[in-house]
Structure formats: C-alpha cells, structure tokens
Amino acid sequence: MRKLVQSHATEFALLAVIAAICAVLSLTTDSFFSLGNAFDLLNTSSVNIIFAVGLLVVLIAGGIDISFAVGASVVQYVTALILGYIGGGGWMSGLLIAGSLGILLGAFNAFLIHRFRIISIVATIATFNIYFGLLMFFTQGVSIYDLPDWLTDRVVLFEHEMADGTWAEITLPVLVMVICVAATWLFITRTTTGRQLYAFGDNPEGARRFGINIGAMQFIAFGWLGMMAGIAGLIQAHYAQEVVPNALYGRELDVLAAVVLGGARLGGGKGSVLGCVLGVLLIAITQNGLNLLGVSPFAFKMIVGAIILVAITLSNTSIEKLLPFMRGARR
Amino acid sequence: MKRFVIAAVAVSLSLAGAFTALAADSGKVGIVVKIGGIPWFNAMDAGIKEQGKKLGVDAFMVGPTSADPALQVRAIEDLIAQGVKVIGVVPNDAKVLEPVLSKAKEKGIIVITHESPSQKGADWDFELASATGFGEAHAKLLAEKMGGKGEYAVFVGSLTVPLHNAWADAANEYIKKNYPDMKLVGERYGVAEDVDKSRSTALDLISAHPDLKGFLAFGSQGPIGAGRAIEERRKTGEIFVLGPFSPGQGQKLIKSGAISGGFMWNPKQAGEVFVTLADKLMKGEKLKDGDDIEGLGVIHPDVENHNIIVDQLVPINKETVADLAKMGL
Known part of the structure; x- marks a missing residue:
C-alpha cells in the first residue's frame, strides 16, 4: 500500500484534495452531493478531459502543444463544411472526418518538429497562429448555426428524475470521453509503442540508441493528440449546437494547466491518465463548488489559484513528511 | 536554404511596401472592437463599410482574436502608428485603455467610443441605449x-x-x-x-x-x-x-x-454611427443639443462627460427574431 502511495504521489494528493473539497461542499451545500450535480460535472468536463488525455500523450513524449485547441476549431469548421457538402452524414462519418483532420493537423506539427528540429513549443506557437489565422481569414469569423440534426440533437444515454423533479442525465459527450480515456490508458500503459513513448520522453538520446524510431514517436504522439482534439472539437460543436470559430481559443492553457496539475512532467517521461483526469476534475469541481456555495464571483480566480497551489505543494512533498505515522510504521 | 532566405526577404519587402502605401492615405478611420469574428461585430463591420462607402470615408474595423484588453491596446497602438485620423473603440476594459487613448488624443487623433460611457481619453462616447x-x-x-x-x-x-x-x-x-x-x-x-x-x-x-x-x-x-x-x-x-x-x-x-x-440595439446601426460621427468630427463640425443625426435621432450631448446617449431599443422576441436574424445578426 505504502509503495503504491509513493509511486502515485500526485494522484493521491489530488484525490485527497478533491475528497476534502467534496466533503466540505457536501456539508455546506444541499445540492453538491447529488446525482444531478455529479452528472453535470461529467457532462461539462467531458470536452476538457478528451483534450487533456490527448495532450498527456504529447507531454509524456517530451513535447508540448499550444495549437491543439485552435486546431480543434479548424477541425470543427471544416468538418461542418464537409458534412454539409456530403449532405448530412452521421456520428460515424462525423467522428471519422474530425479524427482524421485532427491527425493531419497533429502530423503537421510532428513534421515541423522532427524534420526541422524545431523545439515543440516554438513550432506549435507558430502553428497555433497559422491555424487560427487561416481559420479567421477564410471564414471571416462567420459562425455556422445550420448544422445537421444528428449533430445538434441531444443524445441522453441515461436519465433519472430526482425527487425534486429535476432531471439527472448522462449525455453522449460523457460516453465519448470514457472511450477516449480508456483508449489512451490502454495505449500508453499496455502497448509497446506506449511504453516506448515514456522512454523516448524521458531520454530521447537513450531511446534512439536503443533502436526506437524517433520520428515515429513524434508522429504518434502528436497524431494522437490531433485525433483527440478533433473528436473534442466535434463534441463541443455537438453540445454548443453551433460552430463559432473562436469558441475554443484560449482553451489550451486551461487544459495544459490541468494536465500538469495531474502530474505530467513538462520535460517528458512522466504522467498518468488518472492524474490528468483528476487534474481536470479538480478545477471543474472547484468552479462548481464556488457557484453552489454562492461565493462572490469577484473571489473566484483567487480561490482557484490557491487550490492549485495546495494540490501542487502536496504532490511535491513526500508523503512521509505529511503523514509522520507512516514513517513510524516503517521503523 | 539560400532560396528560402531570398523568398523571406522578398515577402518582408513587399509587406513593408504595402504598409507604407496604406499609411500614405489620409483621413482614415480605424475602429477597434471587443473581439473579431462574432456575429455582433460582423454586423457592426457591415455598418462601418456601408456608411464608409456612402460618405466616402476610408473606415475599417479591427477585431482582436480574443476579448483581451491588452490586444486592444496593441491594436490602437498600431492605428496610431498608421496615422489614422479617427480611432473608434468598443472597449473591453475602460481603465486599461485610458493611457493609450490619451496618447492618441495627444497626437491629434479623434477618439470615439461606444458601450463605454464617460470613457476617459475619448472625445465622444455614443450609446444607442441608456x-x-x-x-x-x-x-x-x-x-x-x-x-x-x-x-x-x-x-x-x-x-x-x-x-x-x-x-x-x-x-x-x-x-x-x-x-x-x-x-x-x-x-x-x-x-x-x-x-x-x-x-x-x-x-x-x-x-x-x-x-x-x-x-x-x-x-x-x-x-x-x-x-x-x-x-x-x-x-x-x-x-x-x-x-x-x-x-x-x-x-x-x-x-x-x-x-x-x-x-x-442594432450593431450595424452602431457601425454606421461610428462613421457618421467620425466624418462630422473630421470636418470640424461641433455636436450641439437638438442636432438630428442619422442613426441617433435628436441628440442631447452631455458635454461635461462627453456622452451622447439615446434610446433606440429593438425588442427580440418570437415575432421579431426571424426578421432580425435575416439581417445577419
């Protein structure tokens, strides 16, 4: 048990902080500890979690990507246009188109980084501007409200009427999110390629001497993020029921902060799917709790910042320092 | 590599040329809005262009990529450097813009704001709704x-x-x-x-x-x-x-x-008013109580706080929404 706690310090620290916040909120508000609220949290965090697990793979491989959120905007827009062109489509074709477009954009990042040896943050800041600039240039910022019905119809997978007459529901974005999370987990922990990504991120030169194909690693990592970003983009268009070219602009930093909070190392080689999901949830729960508590919105940012600091501090301090009795047990 | 360098030099030269050509024009009106690409400001852009054509004023809109006050400051700095005659702004943050607007005024540029009553650094602020x-x-x-x-x-x-x-x-x-x-x-x-x-x-x-x-x-x-x-x-x-x-x-x-x-209120109308006011002020006309200005109606300017406030409200409901949407709003 102790070994498990030690090797997953970040995850346990986050869980502890989340548990503490949840306990406080359950006691101080009537509505936090309810099915409806839990489902709301999942429904509204889905898109960010899909982005986050994609970004996690790139961070593990030692890269960073600033362009994925505007990339997702490009995918949204182009997908909507293609769907209009082929006259409708459906969820399968929609996800296929969005995923492939996303992979293309990710592959372009990987190409720049691998072929020209540009540092990933510089390359993706450039593509961030290129993708967004192209999108604004060609669309003139015009939004698309006329989307196919299958895309904008809400899909409720589970619904339950609560005692007070409100409805708790799980919607399609949650299912897609669960599939993306599971796929990423399988990919990075249960496949050889996934393990090679860790090795490559931790020590690229070592990995190269070991015979790992460096180029392939870059393309796989950025392609995976591209695919996730594409899917997240389509899902955002699904629940927003519109495609607004700058709707996702600025999302990249929120997601990056959450993933790093979840224990992914910016230098590569470290990070877990669980930590990254917890990172997103911690921020979502904090925001949700502040609204439920009726805290003055003027204090929101201050509190979110403080909670991030607490979580980071906890995960960086060894667990034994915080819990002296465990050290006692070792003696 | 050599070819790439040559291409880069060529591109930057032609860009520089384009900018000087732009700056040579006189009597330009640049209007910085909160954020580009959303329907509201697209409609305003349409109003600016239409009225500009009608009055023969070279007016254009600048829309930052996100609703960030810092981006607006940069856009206004750019307009000052370009040497425009009038700067219009729909501020994201009134306070942040004060210094840069004052700087524009010092350079003799006329500053008109919208959706920011009593804006410091502005010559006039106009509102289509009090x-x-x-x-x-x-x-x-x-x-x-x-x-x-x-x-x-x-x-x-x-x-x-x-x-x-x-x-x-x-x-x-x-x-x-x-x-x-x-x-x-x-x-x-x-x-x-x-x-x-x-x-x-x-x-x-x-x-x-x-x-x-x-x-x-x-x-x-x-x-x-x-x-x-x-x-x-x-x-x-x-x-x-x-x-x-x-x-x-x-x-x-x-x-x-x-x-x-x-x-x-109609953002397209607001865009038109920006240009109409810019045109009047560039010609040196004064705004007086009781003036009837196109798009504003009869005005009662508050000279002390340099505000022009009228009530031109358009209701949005089940009956009116289709017509308004058809206008592209």
Whole structure:
C-alpha cells in the first residue's frame, strides 16, 4: 500500500484534495452531493478531459502543444463544411472526418518538429497562429448555426428524475470521453509503442540508441493528440449546437494547466491518465463548488489559484513528511 | 536554404511596401472592437463599410482574436502608428485603455467610443441605449415573466465591463424598488462572453437554488449558454432567460421558449454611427443639443462627460427574431 502511495504521489494528493473539497461542499451545500450535480460535472468536463488525455500523450513524449485547441476549431469548421457538402452524414462519418483532420493537423506539427528540429513549443506557437489565422481569414469569423440534426440533437444515454423533479442525465459527450480515456490508458500503459513513448520522453538520446524510431514517436504522439482534439472539437460543436470559430481559443492553457496539475512532467517521461483526469476534475469541481456555495464571483480566480497551489505543494512533498505515522510504521 | 532566405526577404519587402502605401492615405478611420469574428461585430463591420462607402470615408474595423484588453491596446497602438485620423473603440476594459487613448488624443487623433460611457481619453462616447433604460427594460420584462416574485441571477460579460455592470445595477435597482418579492442570488457572474462557462454556471446555479426563476444575462453569449442549460434541465417555461443576444444564434432557443426575450440595439446601426460621427468630427463640425443625426435621432450631448446617449431599443422576441436574424445578426 505504502509503495503504491509513493509511486502515485500526485494522484493521491489530488484525490485527497478533491475528497476534502467534496466533503466540505457536501456539508455546506444541499445540492453538491447529488446525482444531478455529479452528472453535470461529467457532462461539462467531458470536452476538457478528451483534450487533456490527448495532450498527456504529447507531454509524456517530451513535447508540448499550444495549437491543439485552435486546431480543434479548424477541425470543427471544416468538418461542418464537409458534412454539409456530403449532405448530412452521421456520428460515424462525423467522428471519422474530425479524427482524421485532427491527425493531419497533429502530423503537421510532428513534421515541423522532427524534420526541422524545431523545439515543440516554438513550432506549435507558430502553428497555433497559422491555424487560427487561416481559420479567421477564410471564414471571416462567420459562425455556422445550420448544422445537421444528428449533430445538434441531444443524445441522453441515461436519465433519472430526482425527487425534486429535476432531471439527472448522462449525455453522449460523457460516453465519448470514457472511450477516449480508456483508449489512451490502454495505449500508453499496455502497448509497446506506449511504453516506448515514456522512454523516448524521458531520454530521447537513450531511446534512439536503443533502436526506437524517433520520428515515429513524434508522429504518434502528436497524431494522437490531433485525433483527440478533433473528436473534442466535434463534441463541443455537438453540445454548443453551433460552430463559432473562436469558441475554443484560449482553451489550451486551461487544459495544459490541468494536465500538469495531474502530474505530467513538462520535460517528458512522466504522467498518468488518472492524474490528468483528476487534474481536470479538480478545477471543474472547484468552479462548481464556488457557484453552489454562492461565493462572490469577484473571489473566484483567487480561490482557484490557491487550490492549485495546495494540490501542487502536496504532490511535491513526500508523503512521509505529511503523514509522520507512516514513517513510524516503517521503523 | 539560400532560396528560402531570398523568398523571406522578398515577402518582408513587399509587406513593408504595402504598409507604407496604406499609411500614405489620409483621413482614415480605424475602429477597434471587443473581439473579431462574432456575429455582433460582423454586423457592426457591415455598418462601418456601408456608411464608409456612402460618405466616402476610408473606415475599417479591427477585431482582436480574443476579448483581451491588452490586444486592444496593441491594436490602437498600431492605428496610431498608421496615422489614422479617427480611432473608434468598443472597449473591453475602460481603465486599461485610458493611457493609450490619451496618447492618441495627444497626437491629434479623434477618439470615439461606444458601450463605454464617460470613457476617459475619448472625445465622444455614443450609446444607442441608456444604461438605465436598457437595464430597466430587461428588468421589467423579467418581472412580468416571473410574476413579480422568486429568485433571479445576473450574468455580465466580465466583472470589469462597465456598461454590462451599469445595466445590471439599473436592473437590480428597478427590481428592488418595484418588485420587493424578487431576490437576487450570488451578486453577479462574469461569464457571459463565453457560451460554455455561461452554460455550466447556469447549471450550477439551478442546482444551488431550487427557487431560481430567472436569469438576466448581459453579454452576447450569456443568454445562449443559460438557454441551453434551461433546455438541458427541462425547465423551459419555469425559468426565464432574458438578455441581449444575437438573434441568428438564439433563434431556435427563443422559438422553443428557452430564452424568453430581450432587447438589443442594432450593431450595424452602431457601425454606421461610428462613421457618421467620425466624418462630422473630421470636418470640424461641433455636436450641439437638438442636432438630428442619422442613426441617433435628436441628440442631447452631455458635454461635461462627453456622452451622447439615446434610446433606440429593438425588442427580440418570437415575432421579431426571424426578421432580425435575416439581417445577419
């Protein structure tokens, strides 16, 4: 048990902080500890979690990507246009188109980084501007409200009427999110390629001497993020029921902060799917709790910042320092 | 590599050439809006272009990529460097812009603002709706829908947007005075420029306050986000959402009843007024009490605070929404 706690310090620290916040909120508000609220949290965090697990793979491989959120905007827009062109489509074709477009954009990042040896943050800041600039240039910022019905119809997978007459529901974005999370987990922990990504991120030169194909690693990592970003983009268009070219602009930093909070190392080689999901949830729960508590919105940012600091501090301090009795047990 | 360098040099030379050519023009009017690419400011852009053509003024709009005051400052600096005659601004943050607007004025540039009454550093600010008139119109409608009792919440674009907060103040004041049974929950939430945040905040507030019956959302995306939350919670007809929004975007929601209605002014008209005023001021005309100006009607300028405020409200409801949406709003 102790070994498990030690090797997953970040995850346990986050869980502890989340548990503490949840306990406080359950006691101080009537509505936090309810099915409806839990489902709301999942429904509204889905898109960010899909982005986050994609970004996690790139961070593990030692890269960073600033362009994925505007990339997702490009995918949204182009997908909507293609769907209009082929006259409708459906969820399968929609996800296929969005995923492939996303992979293309990710592959372009990987190409720049691998072929020209540009540092990933510089390359993706450039593509961030290129993708967004192209999108604004060609669309003139015009939004698309006329989307196919299958895309904008809400899909409720589970619904339950609560005692007070409100409805708790799980919607399609949650299912897609669960599939993306599971796929990423399988990919990075249960496949050889996934393990090679860790090795490559931790020590690229070592990995190269070991015979790992460096180029392939870059393309796989950025392609995976591209695919996730594409899917997240389509899902955002699904629940927003519109495609607004700058709707996702600025999302990249929120997601990056959450993933790093979840224990992914910016230098590569470290990070877990669980930590990254917890990172997103911690921020979502904090925001949700502040609204439920009726805290003055003027204090929101201050509190979110403080909670991030607490979580980071906890995960960086060894667990034994915080819990002296465990050290006692070792003696 | 060599070829690449040559190409890069060629590109930068031609760009530099293009910029000098632009700067040589005189009497240009540059209008910096909150954020580019959203329907509201696209309509304003259309108004600016049309009126510019009509009056023979070279007027153009600059839309930053996000609603960030720093980006507006940079855009205004660029306009000053280009040597425009008039700068128009729809500020994201009144305070942040003060120094750069003063700098423009020192250079002899005429500064006109919109949606930011009594802006420091501006020659004139014009409003198509008075803060009180606009806030009260929404408050009145909300009170009607809610039957004069119950809890309501207020969204604004950001806690630092002066106008949204002035509307919210006026609306709250009006409700407090005339409908003592209505109760405001949770001060106000600065989420209404972001549809996702408006949606999740509305969902949270509905959970937190079972007696919540209304949302007043001042900010272009606020009513849309809150309306979607109402649909999700199946509270259409029980919780009422009011606020100004883009009719094209909210058409489905208002027809289904998830948004009850709101008022707006016509951003295209605002764009036209920017150019009309710029044209008059460039010609050295003074604005006097009782002047009848195209797009504003008869004005009563407040010279001390350099405000021109008129009430040109357009209601958005089931009947008017289709026509407004057709205008591309």
